[in-house]
Amino acid sequence: MSLRVLLALAVVALSGPAVAQPQPIRIGAFLSVTGPAAFLGDPEQKTLELYVEKINAAGGVLGRKLELHAYDSAGDAEKARAYVKRLIEQDKVDVLVGGSTTGETMAAVPLAESAGVPFISLAGAVVIVEPVKKWVFKTPHTDRMACEKIFADMRARGATRVALISGAGGFDRSMRAECLKVAGKQGVEILADESYGAGDSDMTAQLAKIKATPGVQAVLNAGFGQGPAIVTKNYRQLAIGAPLYQSHGVASKQFVKLAGDAAEGVRLPAAALLVADTLPASDPQKKVVTGYKRDYEGRFKQEVSTFGGHAYDGLMIVLDAMRRAGSTDKAKVRDAIESTRGYVGTGGVVNMSAQDHMGLDLSAFRMLEVRGGDWNLVEPRH
Amino acid sequence: MSAQLLQFLLSGLTVGAIYALVALGFAIIYNASNVINFAQGEFVMIGGMAAAAFIDSGLPLPLSVLFSVTLATLVGLLLEKLAVEPARGAPVVTLIIITIGASILLRGLAALVWDKKIHPLPAFSGEAPIAVGGATLLPQALWVLGTTLATVAALWWFFNRTLTGKAMLAVSHNRLAAQLMGISVSRVLAVSFGLSAALGALAGVLIAPISFTAWDVGVMLGLKGFAAAMLGGIGSGPGAVAGGLALGLIEALGAGYLSSAYKDVFAFIVLLAALVFLPNGLVGRRAAERV
Numbered sequence: 182m183s184l185r186v187l188l189a190l191a192v193v194a195l196s197g198p199a200v201a202q203p204q205p206i207r208i209g210a211f212l213s214v215t216g217p218a219a220f221l222g223d224p225e226q227k228t229l230e231l232y233v234e235k236i237n238a239a240g241g242v243l244g245r246k247l248e249l250h251a252y253d254s255a256g257d258a259e260k261a262r263a264y265v266k267r268l269i270e271q272d273k274v275d276v277l278v279g280g281s282t283t284g285e286t287m288a289a290v291p292l293a294e295s296a297g298v299p300f301i302s303l304a305g306a307v308v309i310v311e312p313v314k315k316w317v318f319k320t321p322h323t324d325r326m327a328c329e330k331i332f333a334d335m336r337a338r339g340a341t342r343v344a345l346i347s348g349a350g351g352f353d354r355s356m357r358a359e360c361l362k363v364a365g366k367q368g369v370e371i372l373a374d375e376s377y378g379a380g381d382s383d384m385t386a387q388l389a390k391i392k393a394t395p396g397v398q399a400v401l402n403a404g405f406g407q408g409p410a411i412v413t414k415n416y417r418q419l420a421i422g423a424p425l426y427q428s429h430g431v432a433s434k435q436f437v438k439l440a441g442d443a444a445e446g447v448r449l450p451a452a453a454l455l456v457a458d459t460l461p462a463s464d465p466q467k468k469v470v471t472g473y474k475r476d477y478e479g480r481f482k483q484e485v486s487t488f489g490g491h492a493y494d495g496l497m498i499v500l501d502a503m504r505r506a507g508s509t510d511k512a513k514v515r516d517a518i519e520s521t522r523g524y525v526g527t528g529g530v531v532n533m534s535a536q537d538h539m540g541l542d543l544s545a546f547r548m549l550e551v552r553g554g555d556w557n558l559v560e561p562r563h
Numbered sequence: 564m565s566a567q568l569l570q571f572l573l574s575g576l577t578v579g580a581i582y583a584l585v586a587l588g589f590a591i592i593y594n595a596s597n598v599i600n601f602a603q604g605e606f607v608m609i610g611g612m613a614a615a616a617f618i619d620s621g622l623p624l625p626l627s628v629l630f631s632v633t634l635a636t637l638v639g640l641l642l643e644k645l646a647v648e649p650a651r652g653a654p655v656v657t658l659i660i661i662t663i664g665a666s667i668l669l670r671g672l673a674a675l676v677w678d679k680k681i682h683p684l685p686a687f688s689g690e691a692p693i694a695v696g697g698a699t700l701l702p703q704a705l706w707v708l709g710t711t712l713a714t715v716a717a718l719w720w721f722f723n724r725t726l727t728g729k730a731m732l733a734v735s736h737n738r739l740a741a742q743l744m745g746i747s748v749s750r751v752l753a754v755s756f757g758l759s760a761a762l763g764a765l766a767g768v769l770i771a772p773i774s775f776t777a778w779d780v781g782v783m784l785g786l787k788g789f790a791a792a793m794l795g796g797i798g799s800g801p802g803a804v805a806g807g808l809a810l811g812l813i814e815a816l817g818a819g820y821l822s823s824a825y826k827d828v829f830a831f832i833v834l835l836a837a838l839v840f841l842p843n844g845l846v847g848r849r850a851a852e853r854v
Contacts, residue, residue, distance in 0.1 A: 219679065377818075378827045380783025382581070382774030385574040386818040386826075389698075393567050407681045407775045414773075418692045418699050419570070439683045439775055442690065 205248035206241070206509055208233065208496070209274030211264045211289065212303075213281035216255035221281040224489030225303055226251055227481055229278065232496055235476070242500050243507070250274055254285050261285035262292065269296045275509045278495045280304050281488070283351070290317055299502075299515045301495040303488070306355055310538040318518055318538040320494040320528055321487075322452070322545055324356035324403075325363060327429045330450040330546040331401055332360075332367035334559070338424065340398035344373035344391040346384070346412060347403040352430050356403035372397055377408060384408075385415045392421050399423050405430040410439035417443040424448065429546070434484060437551055448559065450546040452487045454527045456556050470527050490527030498524055498531065566697025571819040572812065573695065577704040577773070579811020580711040584766035585788025586795060586803035587718065588759035593798045594735035595755035598658045602642060602666040603763055604785015605673075609635045610764025611776030612673055615682035624685060632764045638669070639760025643753050651749075666781070673778040684771035707769045714765065715804055722800070727754060735798065790834040796843050809833075 210229055213222030233249045241247055250272045252264035268274045269292060276299045280286030283306040293300035293316050302309050302319040309319045347357040364371050373394045375387040391397060400423055402412045409431045416425050425447050432451035437444050453460060457470040473493050474485045501524060502517035503509055524531040529545025548559040585603060592600040613631035646661050687706045692699040722728040733741040734751045742748050795806025810830055817829035
């Protein structure tokens with residue numbers, strides 16, 4: 182009897198501190214883990230799970246464990262809205278990370294703004310941070326930056342008269358619009374503006390038209406999915422001499438595999454993560470991208486993607502802000518995120534400000550050229 | 564300028580030949596059952612995806628093509644046996660809806676069994692473009708055109724020179740009379756689904772080296788094939804071929820000379836115009852008794 186009491190007392194005594202342990206930090210995520218944008222949401226979710234686990238094993242943040250609340254919004258803006266409501270009202274999360282697509286992000290923006298929850302989006306479009314919204318930040322590059330990077334590279338090669346060919350998807354159209362907008366400022370003249378449909382199997386007609394347009398010095402394909410690979414093949418078939426540029430939308434090994442030999446010589450802007458192994462040791466991003474690549478590929482046995490990297494950056498920026506704020510008070514964390522300076526992530530070096538809730542500049546993009554079936558850095562460091 | 568026109572024509576014919584094969588599949592099933600099989604595009608997808616999977620597993624190209632067409636044929640037969648035949652007495656509209664359901668099921672299965680990635684297929688005989696009077700042509704395009712031609716010839720022989728083919732034609736002309744003559748309608752139905760599936764898969768395998776393949780390519784190719792079949796006159800073999808080629812040419816010329824933004828629109832405007840002004844299609848032979 183007395184032994185039992187003793188044991189019971191011992192148990193209470195030992196578990197005492199555990200009861201008094203602080204509340205976990207709740208991270209709310211809504212990602213397109215399934216559905217048409219699964220290639221975005223899947224690596225994002227894996228990345229968040231992997232690093233929440235790692236950080237908890239190392240003792241957590243501010244002495245508190247992390248708790249991930251993740252929902253699959255399946256690329257659907259309506260679902261995203263419902264889950265974000267649930268994350269804010271029921272799960273009472275301290276911060277929101279997610280919105281794999283621009284549609285899902287924009288559906289969540291009003292909720293995050295009115296509830297006052299710091300929100301880091303993982304989607305690409307400029308509208309997310311322009312105009313600046315008090316509680317909303319984003320980690321991926323924008324398509325405008327991709328256009329600027331490509332035009333700058335074209336100019337460096339003496340090509341200022343450019344033909345544009347783009348697909349019909351959301352990404353394609355958004356990038357086309359941005360490129361048309363910044364072309365003038367970049368000193369580039371758009372001579373032709375062709376497009377193709379989502380399921381098109383042949384773009385030789387459009388490309389033959391570009392070929393016949395006098396004065397074209399370079400061609401830019403703003404596209405996503407299989408379209409750019411078909412364009413690349415058709416481009417070589419027609420033996421067009423001008424250099425071909427693709428967008429960061431196809432910055433994956435998949436593109437090189439699909440387009441095969443036709444991809445040789447194609448240039449595109451991409452995040453440093455894709456060329457982690459070939460970056461010079463002096464590169465500021467070398468350490469973080471090789472580290473993330475090793476962690477991710479070691480754990481999931483699949484090739485790292487820039488999308489997972491965006492989730493990594495989002496989580497790290499939030500945790501860094503919490504450490505600096507010394508609390509998870511939402512307003513303080515928001516201010517700390519906004520004052521992020523010199524954070525080196527997989528997407529680039531982030532310097533946020535009250536006017537810039539993305540904080541990346543053109544150095545975040547590397548210009549790559551396909552040579553020998555692999556990526557090669559065109560410039561040692563811009 | 565004429566080199567440009569030639570390029571448009573060659574591109575249009577190549578894509579048109581694929582549309583023609585898909586349209587033939589629609590025509591064959593329509594003849595046997597009056598059903599428009601909206602799972603036709605899925606046979607195209609199965610052909611391409613299965614061939615890509617077989618090649619990934621190390622099989623040589625000819626065997627992969629053979630196996631993938633066989634697999635699609637089996638799927639077609641199963642579709643007929645498990646979904647269409649049990650509902651034989653149902654109105655045609657019900658059967659059409661069944662095929663729509665089957666197409667969604669097949670797409671989902673393909674995404675599960677294989678994956679949602681885009682897959683390439685090696686070209687049958689190299690990728691070096693062939694120059695033709697200032698325009699260029701991929702060797703694969705010759706395969707597409709040649710195989711389509713050979714298939715059309717084989718189908719003509721099948722329908723005009725073999726007993727099974729003639730039985731199928733008889734069923735398409737008058738089902739009851741054919742049945743009274745001792746023709747097994749259910750067998751004709753099974754053969755028509757198998758044959759259509761094989762044609763679709765063949766189209767899928769032929770086009771995959773040019774435009775890749777993925778779990779969802781069947782939607783657009785099926786729709787274009789349907790447009791081609793309607794344009795040519797549903798149920799007519801020569802009509803399906805003419806409709807397919809015409810559609811491919813319209814798309815290429817429209818994209819080349821007018822605006823590429825509306826490439827798909829041209830195809831469907833032509834389809835609407837055909838339905839309104841030529842309800843029996845280019846080669847319509849049926850009177851208006853079919854509703």
